[in-house]
Amino acid sequence: MGMGGTILASHPQLRPFSFPKFRMKFPKIWKSPFDLERKGIEFSMVSAKAGCGTGFAYLLSGVAIDRKTEEGQVMRPYRKRSWRTWISTCLILGAVFLPYLTAPIAAQTTTGGLRGVVMDVTGAVVPGATVVAKNVATGVEHRTTATSEGIYTIPRIPPGKYDVRVEAQGFKAAEVTGVEVGVGKDTVVDFRLEPGAITEVVTVTGGGEVLLERDTAQISATIQSRKIQDLPINVAGGGLDFVVLLLPGVRTGFGNVNANGITLSVNGNRARSNNFTIDGVDNNDLSIGGPNYFVQNPDLVQEYQVITNNFSAEYGRNQGAIVNIVSKSGTNEFHGTVAWYHRDRKLWDSLTNLERRSGQKEPLPNLVNVFDYTIGGPIVKNKVFFFHAGHFIRNPQFADLRTTSLAPTPEGIQMLKSAFPNNPAVQYYADFSAFALPIGNPTIRPDVPASTITIGNLKVPVAAVRRAVPLSNRLDEFNVRGDVHPSDRDRIWGRYFIQDRPGKDFLVDVRG
Structure with missing residues (x-):
């Protein structure tokens, strides 16, 4: 095969050089590269050990390949390079290829x-x-x-x-x-x-929870799965982070931040200052902060660890709380759960003051159905286990959107379009005002007095708008996990989450 290449050194004392081009015929089959020496080809290798992690990068040296002729003489097709040249070559190649050969180190622990x-x-x-x-x-x-x-x-x-x-x-x-x-x-x-x-x-x-940890200054709390399942913290799939409010120093946060049920402010920090992980894997929304994946099935969680202060060296990134959710795995016994949560607003809710004021007779439809299931067990006893969970939300509802701000009524829109046919600004305002956008069938609020605005000599009627938008709040969530224990010192596991939430018309506003 043909081999060759050029490496340019940026150091002023190093000269550009090229690997020599030569052709070599290797045997069709050998067990490893080290068999080359036994096949009549001498070579050596330069190793560079990674400064972090456990990976090793082995780089083929340009002066290392010699080929023996049939007479036993060694043919060296190129001249010897200085030691500075080869050290610089190894450093350059190591810097280029080392990131691809070293194994990443996990930052957070799940054990x-x-x-x-x-x-x-x-x-x-x-x-x-x-x-x-x-x-x-x-x-x-x-x-x-x-x-x-x-x-x-x-x-x-x-x-x-x-x-x-x-x-x-x-x-x-x-x-x-x-x-x-x-x-x-x-x-x-x-x-x-x-x-x-x-x-x-x-x-x-033994048993029982350790209330005082004498070997670490880290302030943390671990909430077991039984508390998560028994406490009313996940009503209608609302998210599990409500459980963190049980800890001292934690209160409801505020701001435009993702929330798995509720935003959290820990020890006076902003809601964006928290670090969220699932099984030790990063789960942060990199745009606005908060969790990226919302864990809503309480039967999926084995432990809920929250660290609020004095983090150990393995944690970083944020100065608020560390919220780590550990998912369940299978056991030697087959086990499973099935749950169904149902709520109909027409049966259980009364009218709000605004609804009574507007003359409404019954609440708008809001039907909540949440289905959960889990199943887990052994594939090979004491060795291989599986766990699977599902979480589904079906929540057809009407979003009742109201405002006291006034907008041109349908009659006023027609007056504007007829009176100013050549004015693009007025035409744009008429086409995209609240009553002009048909989504949700906008109506005039009778409980807010109507008025008029004067444009030139034209009086345009305006009124407050009410918009009832049908929403199909749907969510499908699946989790699959497998654990393999080949020996008492080794463990292999993998977990796959998928969550689908279309969110059609979720950005609808009273203005349209």
Whole structure:
């Protein structure tokens, strides 16, 4: 194959140079590039290690390829370059290709951890003890061994409840059940082993939420799925962020910001100062702020983590709150939920004062139907799991838009168009005034006095407009998640969200 190329160095002491062009015939099949040397071709490689991440970029050096002739002599088709030239070449090529070869580092965590100290009854440490944490829901086990100081650590495990068991030679086995592991923090569980046979087990029932975290200055709260499901925070698919108002320092925000139910102001910061993630993945609207994807199905959420102050180093971007939603995964048991929320405004709502004043007899139609379902379970027990959720909103309604501002009535529009046929400004005003736009069948408000405006010698009647626009508020949301645990140290998972909301006529205004 033919090879060649040119690299231009910007340094004043470096000269432009070209890789030599030559032709080489390689065997049709080899197992790896390192087989080239065994096939009669010598080569070397220059490696550049990434300064961040774990990726390595291997760059083929211009002086590295030699070809052996049949007589065993080495043919070097180009002259030797100075060491400055080759170092500059490697740096330039590394700067160009390194971003494509390094793996990105996740900024936010979606896992927790366990750690503690294994001691005997006298307080002396027990080195080499075997610690096993078993996920109660999935049956997946995570193993580790205590160090010579008796310290054990099981990092980066999915949140949930765990049964933690410790075994050491010459001691009874100890087990703590129902240990709650939350997102973004380590749960500390210390053990005191009693002398005895390893077949004997001392079991302690754990559980409960840790109210005081002694190992971090970060101020955070984790809201479990049961609270999210039981509290009336997501009425008619209104969004889940209402639950954050339960925390100290959080109040309703204001401004033109996206909201998953409500805008949030944390510790006096603007509503745009919050950082939203789903499973640790960025979920921020980059135009106006707030969440980009609205999670509305409460049965989809496993944990709702909110950090309000003293963020750890992995967080950044915003100085308000960190709102991280962790989605559910499948377990060893098949489980599912089905929910239907129904509300008809004609049956449950009374007339507002404005509606009574206008002579209206009953509320305008507003029918709300919200359907939720989830299903999850094992594909291979203790190894492969799935979870699927759906959320649907059907909300046909009428938007009752009113104003006290006056606009030319239909009669006044015809008068303007007839009196000023050659005036483009008047014609434009007549064509696009409130009563001229037919959407929502605009009518004259009888509860607001009509008037007239004088244009030249022409008196044009004007009145306040009322517009009732039919809206089809529809939303379809699907979520699919899969988790694979090939070993006690490895976990592979993926999640796919899709949300479809057409929003037809959502920008309609009383003016049209």
